[in-house]
Every structure is written in structure tokens, then in C-alpha cells.
Amino acid sequence: MNTEHLIETAKSVGFDDAGALDVSKLEFLQEVRDMCAADKCHNYGRSWSCPPAAPSLEEMRDKVKNYSQGLLVQTVGHLEDSLDFEEMMAAAARHAERFDKLWDALKAEYPDLYPMGSGGCQKCGPGNCAYPDAPCRFPEKLAYSMEACGLVVSRVATDNDMKYNHGKDTICYTAAFLLD
Numbered sequence: 001m002n003t004e005h006l007i008e009t010a011k012s013v014g015f016d017d018a019g020a021l022d023v024s025k026l027e028f029l030q031e032v033r034d035m036c037a038a039d040k041c042h043n044y045g046r047s048w049s050c051p052p053a054a055p056s057l058e059e060m061r062d063k064v065k066n067y068s069q070g071l072l073v074q075t076v077g078h079l080e081d082s083l084d085f086e087e088m089m090a091a092a093a094r095h096a097e098r099f100d101k102l103w104d105a106l107k108a109e110y111p112d113l114y115p116m117g118s119g120g121c122q123k124c125g126p127g128n129c130a131y132p133d134a135p136c137r138f139p140e141k142l143a144y145s146m147e148a149c150g151l152v153v154s155r156v157a158t159d160n161d162m163k164y165n166h167g168k169d170t171i172c173y174t175a176a177f178l179l180d
């Protein structure tokens with residue numbers, strides 16, 4: 001698919017914005033992994049999708065060498081105010097649904113695509129990840145978050161001419177697909 005077709009496909013599953021991702025600009029940083037270890041999101045050591053289960057920075061740097069094309073996608077939620085947790089959760093759910101749909105739409109043409117999501121995987125429900133006692137229940141749908149991979153999401157967006165901050169009382173979820 002050319003870039004235009006990729007963007008159209010992303011918009012057709014509902015994403016609010018989509019654009020080409022320049023794979024050569026991705027930087028996998030220890031400081032981001034260190035922020036994960038601070039466990040502010042309560043996913044560190046509790047999910048197969050997050051550190052320390054996520055690939056190492058070296059593995060990520062090696063992995064991107066296999067990809068020449070990428071796609072960045074966003075879901076934007078418009079909040080009534082900064083405490084509008086209902087819309088924050090609803091936007092996250094919309095984003096997760098769109099992410100799965102786009103993954104399905106792209107995998108026929110890109111069977112080796114590498115998806116990177118937003119935040120820890122919530123497929124089994126909050127606090128119900130099988131980690132570390134049992135294998136992931138849906139390994140074919142396991143995506144590491146961009147942060148878990150060591151990426152500064154705001155920087156990835158701006159490096160690729162996409163907005164990260166969509167204005168007052170908005171929330172933005174960003175995900176990426178590496179395509180060979």
C-alpha cells in the first residue's frame with residue numbers, strides 16, 4: 001500500500017488522524033524504560049505487554065532494521081473538563097478497537113507487521129493479565145506499547161509532523177505500525 005492508501009485505511013476504521021511514520025527517526029531510550037520502572041501506570045511487572053516482559057532496547061533497535069515503512073495513528077477524545085474520566089476511558093476503548101481493526105486490515109498485506117500500542121494491554125480486563133504465572137492468553141494479539149518499547153510518544157508524533165497536543169481538554173492516544 002502507498003502512504004495515501006495506508007492513511008485512508010486507518011481513517012476508514014475510525015482513527016481521527018493518521019500519517020506516515022519515518023522508521024529511521026525512532027529512538028528507543030533507556031530513560032523511557034526507567035519511567036516504566038517507576039510504575040506510575042501500575043502496569044510495570046504486571047503485564048506481558050509491559051516491561052520487564054517487553055523487548056529490550058537492543059531488541060527493538062535490531063527489530064526496526066527489518067522495516068522500511070511505518071504508520072502512526074491517533075484517537076482524540078474531547079473532554080468536558082480535565083476530570084472527565086468517562087470520556088478518557090471511552091476514547092481509550094475506541095482507540096483499542098480501532099487498533100485491532102487496523103491490525104486485521106493490514107496483516108494480509110503485511111504479515112510481518114509490528115504493532116506498537118498505547119499503554120498496557122487490557123484485553124483480559126484490568127488486573128487480569130496472566131503475567132507472570134501463565135503465558136499470554138492471546139499471544140497473536142499481544143502488542144507492546146510504544147512507551148514499553150522505549151519511545152517518547154510526543155516526540156515520535158512531532159518528528160513525523162503530527163500533533164500530539166490537540167488543545168485544551170483533549171486526550172490523545174497514539175499507536176504505530178511498522179510495515180515491511
Ligand code: SF4
Pocket residue numbers: 047048049121122123124125128129130131135136137138139142
Ligand atoms: S492478552 Fe491478556 S494475558 Fe495477554 S498481555 Fe493482554 S491482558 Fe495480558
